[in-house]
Amino acid sequence: MAKVAVVGVVGRTNAGKSTLVNALVGEKVSIVSPVEQTTRNTIRGIVSDTRGQLVLLDTPGLHKAVGDLGRLMNRMARRSAAGTDITCVVFDASDEPQLEDVGWMQRVAKEKPEKVLFVLNKADKAPFYEKMFHDAWEEALSLAPPSEEEKSFAGPLWVKSISTTEGGAKDVLDFLFDFAEEGELLFDEDTVTDYPRKLAIADSIREKFLAKMHQEIPHELGIIVKSIDESASQEKPVWKITVDVLVNRPSQKPIVIGKAAQTIKYVRKLAEREVSEMFGVKAHIELWVRVEPGWMKNQRILSDMGYMGDLV
Numbered sequence: 001m002a003k004v005a006v007v008g009v010v011g012r013t014n015a016g017k018s019t020l021v022n023a024l025v026g027e028k029v030s031i032v033s034p035v036e037q038t039t040r041n042t043i044r045g046i047v048s049d050t051r052g053q054l055v056l057l058d059t060p061g062l063h064k065a066v067g068d069l070g071r072l073m074n075r076m077a078r079r080s081a082a083g084t085d086i087t088c089v090v091f092d093a094s095d096e097p098q099l100e101d102v103g104w105m106q107r108v109a110k111e112k113p114e115k116v117l118f119v120l121n122k123a124d125k126a127p128f129y130e131k132m133f134h135d136a137w138e139e140a141l142s143l144a145p146p147s148e149e150e151k152s153f154a155g156p157l158w159v160k161s162i163s164t165t166e167g168g169a170k171d172v173l174d175f176l177f178d179f180a181e182e183g184e185l186l187f188d189e190d191t192v193t194d195y196p197r198k199l200a201i202a203d204s205i206r207e208k209f210l211a212k213m214h215q216e217i218p219h220e221l222g223i224i225v226k227s228i229d230e231s232a233s234q235e236k237p238v239w240k241i242t243v244d245v246l247v248n249r250p251s252q253k254p255i256v257i258g259k260a261a262q263t264i265k266y267v268r269k270l271a272e273r274e275v276s277e278m279f280g281v282k283a284h285i286e287l288w289v290r291v292e293p294g295w296m297k298n299q300r301i302l303s304d305m306g307y308m309g310d311l312v
């Protein structure tokens with residue numbers, strides 16, 4: 001029998017959750033960027049090795065919610081933490097504990113789940129605030145001391161991680177497998193994610209834009225893959241992918257397109273390359289930039305982007 005567990009990967013935005021999930025899976029299943037609120041959906045990354053299988057739920061980082069999209073993302077993160085076998089809270093320990101970090105600690109202290117891993121991420125950076133995080137945990141626990149029945153609560157296991165380097169998250173993987181219990185595999189051993197391909201392509205495109213954008217635009221940029229037309233060629237299948245790029249205000253359109261269409265060309269080229277590799281096809285991507293005021297509040301559009309569906 002194999003060891004199996006469903007792991008909720010949670011923590012504040014930019015802590016490195018998606019980077020960690022990719023490192024554990026050994027393949028890119030979730031987009032990464034230095035911009036806050038990069039992940040908008042719950043994405044399952046699946047790790048299978050000789051020990052068994054871990055299903056990792058990468059979630060949007062908690063943040064001060066603005067608007068419907070922000071509230072939906074926070075709800076997804078909270079819901080994903082519930083109903084899992086293991087909670088893995090990721091902290092960016094190259095920074096002092098922030099409000100959202102303390103919030104997760106207080107939640108763990110209150111609920112006292114049996115299996116919790118606290119990951120102090122970005123251990124390659126200096127300064128590294130390991131002690132401050134331990135102190136913050138002691139304080140959170142002192143606010144919710146265990147009752148008689150909860151005396152067996154062992155507290156979280158702590159582990160350091162450098163999620164950006166090969167092998168830097170090995171200890172995290174070992175701890176998670178130690179926690180896992182015998183059971184049936186939940187997915188085929190070759191599966192690394194079950195994220196729908198339209199959403200994966202939209203995310204790949206959004207990641208390329210994020211690399212070029214600053215400040216407010218990333219949060220008002222939405223990508224919808226409208227259609228994928230498949231045809232055959234001699235070597236590989238050809239996918240013609242039609243995509244809407246939504247912005248919130250007319251002034252954002254020229255920024256997203258870029259001078260002499262440079263930004264959009266850059267995004268298209270990199271996304272075509274990535275999609276080709278991901279799916280083993282030849283990808284042609286057409287990007288149509290549209291001004292859609294208030295799209296972040298439009299339930300139909302949010303649902304097209306997959307942000308409303310059932311999550312766990």
Ligand SMILES: Nc1nc2c(ncn2[C@@H]2O[C@H](COP(=O)(O)OP(=O)(O)OP(=O)(O)O)[C@@H](O)[C@H]2O)c(=O)[nH]1
Pocket residue numbers: 012013014015016017018019020031032033034035036037038039040059060061062121122123124125161162163164165
């Ligand atoms: N130096 C260093 N940088 C890291 C490490 N892990 C992640 N990062 C960087 O931190 C930034 C944020 O990483 P993400 O994985 O997108 O963070 P996230 O927690 O998924 O963020 P949201 O999706 O917004 O909630 C990226 O620029 C990563 O390259 C690490 O171990 N060391």
Ligand SMILES: [Mg+2]
Pocket residue numbers: 017018019030031032038039059060061
């Ligand atoms: Mg993320």
